[in-house]
Amino acid sequence: xxxxxxxAEQSEKFKFxxxxxxxxxxxESKKPAWVxxxxxxxxxxxxxxxxSCGIKAAVASPVTTDGEVAAxxxxxxxxxxxxxxxxxDFLAMSAxxxxxxxxxNLLSAQLVQAQKLEIVGNLAGGIAHDFNNILGxxxxxxxxxxxxxxxxxxxxxxxxxxxxxxxxxxALTKQLLTFSRKKASVQ
Numbered sequence: 001x002x003x004x005x006x007x008a009e010q011s012e013k014f015k016f017x018x019x020x021x022x023x024x025x026x027x028e029s030k031k032p033a034w035v036x037x038x039x040x041x042x043x044x045x046x047x048x049x050x051x052s053c054g055i056k057a058a059v060a061s062p063v064t065t066d067g068e069v070a071a072x073x074x075x076x077x078x079x080x081x082x083x084x085x086x087x088x089d090f091l092a093m094s095a096x097x098x099x100x101x102x103x104x105n106l107l108s109a110q111l112v113q114a115q116k117l118e119i120v121g122n123l124a125g126g127i128a129h130d131f132n133n134i135l136g137x138x139x140x141x142x143x144x145x146x147x148x149x150x151x152x153x154x155x156x157x158x159x160x161x162x163x164x165x166x167x168x169x170x171a172l173t174k175q176l177l178t179f180s181r182k183k184a185s186v187q
Contacts (some may be wrong), residue, residue, distance in 0.1 A: 003053035004076065021045045022060045023072040030069055032061040032088045032095075039082040050076075050123045057081040059088060061095040065103050073098070125180030128173045135173065138166045 016024035021044055026033050035058045038044045039051050050056075055076045063071040073095055142163045149156040 003055065003078070007046070007049055007053040007055055007076065011046055014046060016045075019043075022058050023074060025071050025153055026060045026062050027071045030064065030067075031063050032059065032092050034059045034083040035090060036082050038076075054078045059084075059091060059093040061088070063095045063098045063102060065099055065106060070076070070099070121180040124176050124179075128176040128180060131173050131176075135166055135170050138162070139170075142166060 012022070016027070018024050018028040022033060022035055022038075022041075025043065035044065037056050037087050038058050039047055039056065041047070044050070044058075056079050057077045058074060060072050060074045062069045063073060073091065075091070142159055145159040146156065146163065149159055
C-alpha cells in the first residue's frame with residue numbers, strides 16, 4: 001500500500017556504508033539477513049520512517065557477481081515476524097538466479113565491447129596498409145627527385161621536406177598498425 005511506497009520513496013535518500021542498516025549488513029556479510037522487528041533494531045537508520053509507514057519485519061539478500069555484492073534485495077512486511085528460513089532460502093535462491101542473469105549481462109556487454117574493439121582494430125589495420133601503399137609511391141618518387149635535383153638546391157630542399165613528411169607519416173602508420181594488432185589480440 002501507500003505505506004510501502006512512502007517508505008521506498010524516503011529510503012531512496014539513504015546511502016548505506018558496509019555494516020550500516022540492513023543493506024549494509026548484507027553487503028558486508030554477503031549473506032541474507034532477517035530483522036524480526038525493525039522498530040526494535042538498533043542498527044536500522046530508517047526506523048522512524050518504518051514506524052510512520054507501519055513497517056515491521058525485513059529480510060534482505062545479496063546479489064553477487066564474481067563473489068562481490070552487486071546489489072541487495074530488501075523485502076518488508078507490516079507484521080513483526082520471527083525468522084522464516086524457508087523464505088530466506090527462497091530469497092537466496094532468487095538472488096542466485098539474479099546473480100546469474102547479471103553475470104550473463106556483464107559477459108554479453110564485455111563480448112560486445114571486445115567485438116567493437118576488434119572492428120576498430122581491423123579498420124585501423126586496413127587504413128594503415130592502404131596508407132603504406134601510398135607512402136611507398138611517395139618515397140619512390142621522392143628518391144628519384146632527390147637524385148635528379150643535385151644542382152637545384154631550392155627544389156632539393158623541397159623534395160627533402162616531402163621525404164621527411166613521408167617519414168613522419170610512415171611512423172604514424174606504424175603506430176596505427178601496432179594499435180590494430182593489439183586490438184585484434186584482445187579477443
